[in-house]
Amino acid sequence: MEGYAIPTKPVANKDSIVSGSQWRFTLINDIVLRYEWAEDGVFEDRPSTFALNREFPTPKFTVSDTDDQLEIRAGAFQVTYNKTRFDKYGLVVSFSNKNTLWGADWRYGETPQNLGGTARTLDEVDGRCELEPGILSRAGYSVLDDSNSMLFDFSGFAAPRRPGDRIDGYLFSYGYDYKAAMKAFFAISGKQPRLPRWALGNWWSRYYPYTDEEYLKLMDKFEAEKVPLSVAVIDMDWHQVHGDHIPHAGWTGYTWNKKLFKDPKAFTKALHDKKLKVTLNDHPHAGVHHHEDQYEAMAKDLGHDTSDKAPILFNPVDQKFMHSYLNTLHRSLENDGCDFWWIDWQQGPYSRVRGLDPLWLLNHYHFLDNEKQNGEGKAIIFSRFGGPGSHRYPVGFSGDSIMTWESLEFQPEFTATASNIGYGWWSHDIGGHMGGYRDDELATRWVQYGIFSPIMRLHSQMGLFTSKEPWLYRPEFAEVMQNFLRLRHRLIPYLYTMNCASSSNDEPVVQPLYWKFPKRDEAYGKPNQYYFGSELVVAPIVKPRDRRTNHGAVDVWVPPGRHVDIFTGTIYDGDRDIRMFRSIKNMPALAHEGSIIPLDADPAPNNGGESPENFEVLVVVGKNGRLKIEEELDENDKTDKGNYSESPILGYFQQSGRLYFEPKGKAWSIKFLSIMEVPKGFKVVSGIS
Incomplete structure (x- = not known):
């Protein structure tokens, strides 16, 4: 095409x-x-x-x-x-x-000891599901x-x-x-694309028939609570769903529901003014029917006879249809303020041509179309996994998960093993979508995991007890949720740096332990423990707390070398198994010696995830460390590297006790973890060679 x-x-x-x-x-x-x-x-x-x-x-x-x-x-x-x-x-x-x-020997047809890849969807999965094979095997x-x-x-x-x-x-x-x-x-x-910086912040999503006023008031409430967001997800009720004039079940639609959204452009502008990107849900399988605003324009593109109001059937294997589908149908809604599409294809791998999977076609052409509009490193879609090669079309939508501890327990492993097939950008329904049960502790632990997952998206259906606004939970849990959601935006300098590494160095943000320690049995025995970028090892708590101690527990293998928990400051000698206990306020997140972790210094960052003017850098002494902090550039500031530049370089040298960095016009505070006093002879030096 x-x-x-x-x-x-x-x-x-x-x-x-x-x-x-x-x-x-x-x-x-x-x-x-x-x-x-x-x-x-x-x-x-x-x-x-x-x-x-x-x-x-x-x-x-x-x-x-x-x-x-x-x-x-x-x-x-x-x-x-x-x-x-x-x-x-x-x-x-x-x-x-x-x-x-x-x-x-390998004999044709054998696939021994495969470590797993990922799956097309977690729709209605309660606990585990079968994984498709990945590239790695013991x-x-x-x-x-x-x-x-x-x-x-x-x-x-x-x-x-x-x-x-x-x-x-x-x-x-x-x-x-x-x-x-x-x-x-x-x-x-092909390599993983680099994501736009804003995609790394908090996403708000709910299957609920909001009016424009209700949605904007909700965004105001998040601002008032100082809980930052970067993406506003609008589920399917943005378009017309019900009415005698709709000749199908209503899941597919391309015409705004003016009863809920009186002025769509004003609505999306208000969200953009709040530094939020907008994505609209799209179930494309029913095609374009006569009641849609774009029906006549598409019919003209395709030479389609409209005299009997015949629908334009969805046909992704037809080049002419796909060109009009993208450049007429979807472009009109992008002109209304849609920044990218949530492609909610659920009808299986079948099209009019045997072997051509509509999900693949939708992911491929939507991503390329978004890249045409926004440029390299700024493109994104939101859709399900289609098989090997799907890593070229981030972000992954894992589907409608069930609200149970069993579902939470599987998601860290599911996300980490996806890297074995190169799929590094899963987005889960954090907190669960439906079914299951209301459990404030479960919701809080799920948010904690979500902060240390590739994409952080709060989501639920329209049930009275399922919505994920933090302030709707008991105060003990609400405060923790809000603090972690703020932490997600504080982590964006670190996350964007790792995002660039995932694209340029083939290092997915989330990696199983055995990527780094393939010879150690211990690295295979803790599937829910993983590297989160190069500097952190994370072990989410995915089971209920003990009612006597009021602490949750997780069995952790501390990799070789000393590590420091960034929340508690506890120092752990490496190469050991240990059961770690944590209150609801935190979870194990271990930084190895030599780690350098850049954060936004603002304890409550603004919406949008923009590059901060004030940095806080966590440093773990004990070994040399070095990190380039990557920053996304505005359109007017592009270099020969494109949309991002190497900003400050930080280096810590253990033998000399010196920390080197290039300020680059930013304000910096350096926090040394688990250091009670400044070591003798320690110096901070501007400039690095």
Whole structure:
């Protein structure tokens, strides 16, 4: 589709390919092998939703080829193949000592000890759900089956796979080097985009038929309580839902409900004036019917006959429809003040063309369209996970979760393992959407987890006891919720820096412990404990407190090296298991020696998450530390780096006891955790080399 193509390099270097009449092997790089079987001998060189790039320097390898056996010997693996349709007897890969943990061979079809990826949705999940596979496995190798994924033709539009008996897979062999495996994944599939800074603040969302006045009064109440927000989510009642003139169930709609929103542009302007971005909910499956404001304009685009008021059916596999869908239908609402779209597709992976998933098409083209409007590093959508490659279209909407402790207990693990398939930006219904039960402690612990999750979005349905305004809870819990919501905005300097690292360095904001400690069994035994950026290890409390002690508990593995809890100041010796107890006021958040954590110094930051003028920096002494604080630039301030710049650089040097930093016109306060007095000879020096 014109204007919506993405850069790809899907055709591998010919010197990296070994092929026969019905089979083809491509050595993508030193650790990734692509294997293909095609009954008709036609192989696939178009980009897939997973594999955008296959052109890489050819690794060293040798080939031994006889009439009935092929052997490929590379540095990390050796392929033995009998030249028949792939099965576990005929296609075997053995690995070097560096690239497998157990010395076992891989036989076609096996997927041992996979550590999990993520799932399409948590809709109506109460507790755990089954995870799709990820790239990482304790076996030291893994397989990604790309046989049924969607393709892109060379114009950039979606295309189905060719019919017939076909296999298209990728074998990753990495041993303990999990980060090398993930870098290979991102090299093939594309990097995570950088999110706009405002996306890292607090989002307000509720499935409730607010009027414009009610919604704005609610935003005023948040301001009065000094609880900052950055995104206003407007659920489906923004559009017409009920009435005899609507010829369907009402979930789909593109015409403002003027009974609730008398002047939509004035409403969105008022939100923008409060430094809030606006997203509207969209269930697109019913298409565009005659009562919609944009019906005639779309019909003109598409040459659609309106004489009998026939609906314009949703057809995402048609380029002409998608162009009008984005540039006429949605653009008109963006002109009303919608900044990005909540794409609420729930109808499964089926379209008029077999193999083309509407969710994929919606995510892909909505994100590219938003990027066209706003620029690189400023684009965002809000939608469900569509499979490998979905990391290119943040943010993920995990769906309608159930309000139970079991649901909360699963979400930290679910979020961390998603990084194993590169999906680093899940947004959950913090506090739960529906069902379950009202529990103030549960809601508070969920908010605490949400603050240390990729995207913090309060959400609920319209039930009387489900809304997530902090002041509706008992004072003991309300105060804690409000303090943590303020903390989220104080953390934005740290979060935006980690956001940039996720894009440029392939380091998702949330990572399982085993990404850093793959050889330690302890790192696999605490699935709800994770790295939150490079400086913090977080262990949310996800079970009710003990009624006798009034404290919640969580079992924590403190990684090697001393750590300091940023809330309590407690110092922990590393490489040990410990049960940590916390009151409702905090949770374990551990900073390692050498950590540098930049915060907004304002204890109650404003809406919007803008770069602060006053910084507070938490420093943990004991080892050297260094951090570049990334800052988002306004349109008029862009550099050759685009929308962000390297702002202050901070460095702490343990041996000399000196902290170096570049003020860059900001005000700074430095807080050394668990230091009772300034060490002798300690100096703060402006400027760093």
